[in-house]
Every structure is written in structure tokens, then in C-alpha cells.
Amino acid sequence: SVGHVVILVAMGGCWGDGYFAWEGPDTREHRPPRKPKPKPRGRRSDRPRVGLGYKGLAYDERPVVEPKPKKAKPSYPVRLKYSLKGHRGSIYAVEFDWEGDYLLSAGEDRQIILWNAKDGDMVKTYPINHSGDILCLLIAHDRKYFLSAASDGKIFMWNTVKGTVTRALMIPRFAKPNSLSWNEDESILACGTEDGQIHIWDLKSRNSKPIQSLRQASGAISSVVVDQPVIIAGSADGSARMYDVRTGKLVTRNFGGPAIGSIRVSKDKRLFLVSCLDNTIRVIDRETGDQLMSYKGHENCKYRIPSLFSNDGSLIVSGSEDGHVHFWDVVGGSLKHSIRHGNEAVLCVTLHPRTHVIATAGPKDGVIRIWE
């Protein structure tokens, strides 16, 4: 059936079935995912129901009763599927891979854990190589490597299978990275740092220093998006900057005061979703800079809380500092649904690329909850 979502649920307190490896070799190697259960080929309920009094009639003449209309499944996640436990401390980055099979998470305990998204198993834990909290993760398209950026000012490239660090990039002045983004080719990496700079690396060369640093912002850069050929950055000085590489022009869009927590680009690339730290999420038109919609109802005045478009573009998803995750209708602007993650602010909200599954994580409890 359409949109058969899987909920990953785990109860708080226990660490699941894997023991937590703090240092040392991994406890579990990569396992192929379990075979899916065979779907029933045509349920009785789906086949056309025949009414009473069909005996003696030809096959075509049998009366047909329309099946009962099923209750439409909601398009947003409602139920908790799993709770993934394995981290100690806050979690700052949660990412699904491109296919949606795996989930990578990292946070304050400097440990990166690879989870199986479908059944919630801990697949692999990566050794601790960072000396600061891991703040950002980026998974490559082919899943063979991923990047992790930590507050010690270093970005490590890991080999997913081997679990080793293959490359290290240095952030100038060891600034704290707030956001990582790369283009589709994975050749340009942009990192927005706490000191208001955007550093750009060329990943194809072996240089660990950035090829360019953009210093126009006067506040910390909270979010960077590389949308070829534009680099978009939102900063705490209340302005979003669009660096167009093709024309060589920088357009600064001022938001009149509140710091910008995150910027996302819609799938049709015409809209920006900007969450500002004045409890508002705004949708901005890319061409004119006009504000098309604004969404309220959540709390966001302190932390960098991401807000996302849903996969079909009908919903806006955002975390909140009161521990909820809110869903708004894009067009109407009304708050449709909320799910409660915990008591603390929800710092990580990631959408599954295919299904209506989200993963949420926040500080202090170190639990990732997967909802369907």
C-alpha cells in the first residue's frame, strides 16, 4: 500500500541489543539488511467483494460491492517507531543516507554511530578521532565515505566500511563549524563557521586548506547551502547572503534583526525556507526576495533549529525548543501536527528521503527517535 511507513521505536533507558563501544574496534561489522517479509499478493480485502446472492449467476453478473474506503494514512509521521540509544550526551547531527537505509548520528560524545534505519540496529560505531563535539555530518552519495565536522576545527573524511579517517581538512583558525554543505558532485565543500566565515574547500585536490574564505558576514554563519552555482549562507547578523558564482554578484537579504537559524532551498529551487530566531519561519521568494509566508507556533529564539520542506513539498517541518516537532501546511500556514520528542529542544530533524519518516534528536538524552 502506499506510504507504508515503518516506525522505529525503542524505549528509553536500555541500549538495545548492542553494547556500546567507547573505544576500540567495532562490535559489529556491516551486515546486509534483513530480507523483507514477502508481501501478500492481493489481499482478500483488495479484491472486489461480491455481494450476497451470487450463486447461480455467471461470473460477470455477480454483484460487486465496493470495498470500504480505507482511512487515508496521514502524510506526516505520527507514531514513534524506534528509539535509538547508544550515544552518551547530546546529539548534534543526524543524517539519513541517500537511499534511506542507514542513519548516521554524532554528537557530544564525539562518536559516530551507523544505524540501520529499517530495524534500528546499531550497525557500526566509529572510533573517536575528533577532539571536540561533532557538529555536522555529510554522507556521500555512494555511501562509501562521509564527512564529520567537529568543534575542534577539523573536518574528517571517513571510510564508511573500514571506519578509518582518510583525510583531514583544517578550518582556518580552528573555528567552530556550524554547517556543512556540498554540491552534487561532492567536489566543493562549504562550511559556515562561528566566526562569520564561509570556507570553501576543493575536495578533488589534496589540499587541506580552503581555496576561498568569504568574510562578508558580521555574525556567525548558522547555515550554508551549496546550490550550484549559488552558495547561500544565513548568519546571525540577520542577513542571508547568496553568492552567485556565475555572475560574481553577492546579494544580501536583510531580515531586519533576528538571527537566522537555518536556510533551506525548496526542491524547485525557487523558494528559501528561512527559520529566524524570532519564533518565525519564513518562506522567501528567491528572485524578488519577497516574503511569501511565515509560520509561527513554535519556539525558536536561542538555538539553531533546522526547518525543512517535506519530500512532497506540502509540509514544513521544524523542531522547536519546547521539545516538539511541528508540521505546517505550506500553503495555508496553519499548524497541522506536532509530535513530542522530549523536554529539551529538538536540534536535529531529518527526513527520510523516500518515506514519511523523520528522525529527531536533541540534547542531553542522546536518544534518536524515528517516527513514521
Add this chain to the structure above:
Amino acid sequence: RLFAFSPTLCEESTAMSLVPRDDDAPTRQIGHRATSRVKKDDSRDKDSLPWNKEVTDAQGRRRFHGAFTGGWSAGYFNTVGSKEGWKPSQFVSSRSRRADRQKVRPEDFMDAEDLAEAAQAGKTLIMQKDFQDEDMPGDKRKPAEKQFEGMLTVNSESIGRQLLRTMGWREGKQVGDQEVSKALNRKVYGVSRPPLAGGEGAGVSTSSSSAAKTPRQFDTRTGLYQTRLKSDLRGLGYSGHNDILAPPLRLGRGNSVPFGAERSSSTSGLGLGALEAAGIHDEVYSSSNMDDYDIDIDVKGGEAAARARGRRGHGDEVGHQIAALAFVRPRKAERPPEEFKEIRVPPDFTGIHRFQHDELAQTVAEDLKRIPSAQDYLRGALHQIHQRMSIADRARALGEKKLPGPPPPKVLEEKLSREMVELISEKDRQKLAASLESAFTTSGKSLKTIDTDPDAWRRQFKEDPQKQERFERFLEVMAGKPGVKVPRHKLTNWQYQREMEEFTQIFNAKFKKLQSSQNKAQSSPAVAAKLRMYGRLTRTKEPWGPDRLLCLRFGVPDPYKDRPLPSKAQNTSSQRRYQETIDILQASQRSKSKIKGPSRLSRTN
């Protein structure tokens, strides 16, 4: 066939085979060809060695040699050496006949210095100086001379040399000053005077008087020692590398050691390389007296000098050297240096200049204290000046004559702005008219009442048709008429700007309700965003230069490939000065526009 095809070759070969060659060039036959290549050194065959050859006597009979047999020739042919029975020693070694290697002793590699040291250390025995023959390497003298050299050694030191030595002379050094000798040897041309010895040579600067004062040892007549004017800042007695006059102090040695033998010859025969010098720590058993450090600068004499003279130590030499640099009183008495009286600062001195006698300057000075910037000062000062003097006073002060004729009818209309005219009451208007009349010889007729034409303000720039046109265009633009532009009319940038400001001021005064968020929004993009005026007002565009590699990765041509980046105007000092000038001019213009009277002021401005 060989004959047919290579006649030359065959000739050679046949020739070679028939005639044995015994000439110089060693040849050998390899195959049928003759080569000069020698495969093996035949001379080194075992049979060719002298003791392996067959011994024959003069008749050619085979002989064995032994102690009693063999005869006289036995030793010779087995090369005892020669007919005489001994082998003349000759060192011959060639490529073909190599001589045996001589046994080498370390003494062969030592020079005289090393030998002396080794002797002192007790390693070897060397001959004393008197009996030693100088074996210098590379000696090119004839062997005969060499042989006799050692037999006849004469004491080379004559008494004269010994004396010179005591005075500090060394082998190889010239006696007397080189410059002096040069001067002496200089050719004299014409009638010029010959150079005097010890007088005019460069560096020789003594007078007879000073010569008399110097001690005998350093008599200038020998030309060895001169007193030189001390023109440098070195210490007394300093002479750098001049070891004669200022030999280096050595600890604990009373007898003079020749220069160069810095290596201590006491116990350092071992362990001292060629490039090493003996350090202070090597001489552990040397004794040092404190007397070595005593240097007397006493010239005339006295106890110290006598002691010094008695003991032939180095302090003596230094002291005398210092004495040689005796100070002499100058002939001319020098004027004492100019004394400057102490300047006493009056207690009420503040460092601030106060203007005196000038009212305007006083005003300026007072105002400068109060107002920090020139712009404000100008506005304030002009205002004050206008306040202090009335028009009539100024006219009187400037000594103006009254203008002939009645006042022009449009005086009030033009000189007073519309607002001011409306503000002034009737009574005051008349007063004003009266005062204006005093500037003219004839009183004007009753002035018309102020024309309260509501649209007069639209035509206020009638004198300047270009300005009027600009104003009208401006009004049209503000009204929203499309396709209208304010013409420039060859105005400079700031003039244009100023005009636009003026026009907007007039406009705003008239249409006060439009002074709304539009203006506020234009102040800054942040304000515009707050007021929800999105779009152009909230956005600013500026150029930025992406990195070449970034453009490459994005697959985009570099936008600033050839041209440089248009940079923002830097806030340089020249720009600031320009801005200040404009501000002052604007301030003056504004103040000028405020005062509407007979504009004497405009002329002075």
C-alpha cells in the same frame, strides 16, 4: 685472396712477420695485424727480474755468484747496483718500472713547528736551531748547495738584527715606515721640495717638540714609531691588530714569545689539531701574576714606571705606548661654549593661543573651543555673525552707500521665502519694508501685498530657467509620470545631489503626508525589513570574486577573469577631505539661503 683484396694490409703483415722490430713503439702482432697494443707488460715477467736472469760474465759464461765464487761481476749483474759495488740511490719510478714504496715516518710530515712541539713533548729528537738544516718543502736549490748547508751553520743573527728585534722588529718586516720610505723614494719633479723624512709623509705627524718628549726607544727618527693624532674613539693604547705596539696579554709569561706561536708550547704537544688554538683552560699549570694586569699610564716616571722599566714585561710596552700618546695643551685657548640662559616658563602658561585685539578672531577662538567640527563651527559662526550685527549696522560698518532709486518691487517676494512671508505678520512686514527702504535713496511705493498665489512655489526658480525645468521635471517624476527624467544640464555630481535634496525638501514640505515609511525604509535595509517593505529595499547587491577553482568545479566561467574586481570606495583621507569640503560648502549654502535680506553677505561669502 688476401693479396688481391687488401694489398696494403698484406704488405704490412708480411713485412711484420719477416722483420723483427726492435724500435721504440712497442708492437705486437695479434693475428695478422700489427697493433701497438701491448697485451702484457713483458718487462714484468719473472724472467726479466734481475735476480732471475742468468748471470754471465764478460765472456758470456754462465756464472753463479756466492760469497767466494762468482767473481767481481756477480753482484753487479745481479744488480747489486753498480760496478763499484753499491747502488747509487736514485728515485726513479715510471709506469713501466715502479719503485718500491718508501717507508714513511710521521716525522716526514711534520713541519718545524710540529717538530718543535714534538721535541718538547719528548716524542722525537730534533736538532737544535743552530745545527738544524732547513728542510723546506719544495726547495728548489741545487743539491750541492743543500748538502753543504747543514755543515756550515752560522749564527744568522747579527748584532744589529738583535737590536732591532728587541725594538720589536720581525723577520721580513720593513724597517721604518713604509710611507716614509715611499716619501723618500718619491721622485722630485721640478722645483718642488723633496719630502722630508719623518715630516710630511702620510700618517707621520710629529713635531720636533713631541719627538723630544717621547722616550728613546720610540724615537721617531727611525721612523718606526710615530705619534699619531688620536682621532678615533678607541681607548688609550688601542691599536687593533698592531701586535708590536700592543701585543696581546698573556697570562703568566715573563719572556716574550714570538707572535704566531699562540699555541702553548708547554704541554699541548698532544691533542691539538692544526686548526685549534690553545684555550685558556689548557694551560692549567701556568702561573699568573696580578702584575701582568698592571698598566701604568704614568709618563714621567715614578715608582711604577721604574718598576716597569726594570722588568721587561708587556706592561712596560703598553705604558710607553700610552705615554707616546701624550696629551698636549692646545696653542689657542678655546672659547668656552655658549651658555644659554634657562628659560623660565611663566606659571600661567597654558599653551593655548589667545587672540588679542581682533573681535572676529576672538569669536573664532572661543567657538573653536566649543564646537568640535569645522562644519558646525561654520554654521554657528555664521549664525552668530548674523545675529550680532543687523543689516543696518553692517551696512554702516562696511560704509555702504544707499542705492539709488526705489527698492525693486519684487524684493520681498524673492528674498524672503514663502514660508517666512506667511509667518511674518502685517505689522512686521511693514517694519521690514521700512528697514529695507533705508537702503535705498528713494522710498518705494506702497508695496503690493504678498501675492498668495498657491502655485507660486512651483515657479520659484524662474531666474534660472534650467533649474526651473529641472524642478518641473522633478515634480512630474514625483507625481509618478512615466518616462520623465530630470535632465542633468551639465551639473556636477554634488551640485546635482544638492539640487535634488533641495527639491525633495520643498516637495516634502508641501506633501507632508508622504513622509511615511517610504523614507524610513530607505534608511537601511534592516529598517525596511522590519517595516515589511521587502524586495529591492531589503536587498543589496555587491560584487564578489569567486575563486578560479571554485568556478571550475561549478562548471561556470570565471566572471572576473580578466577585469579586476570593482572594489568598494575606500574611506581614504582624500575622500574624507572631499566629503568635508562638500559638507562645509553645503552648510554655507544653507546658511546663505536662510538669510533673505539684501545679500551683502553673499558677496563676502
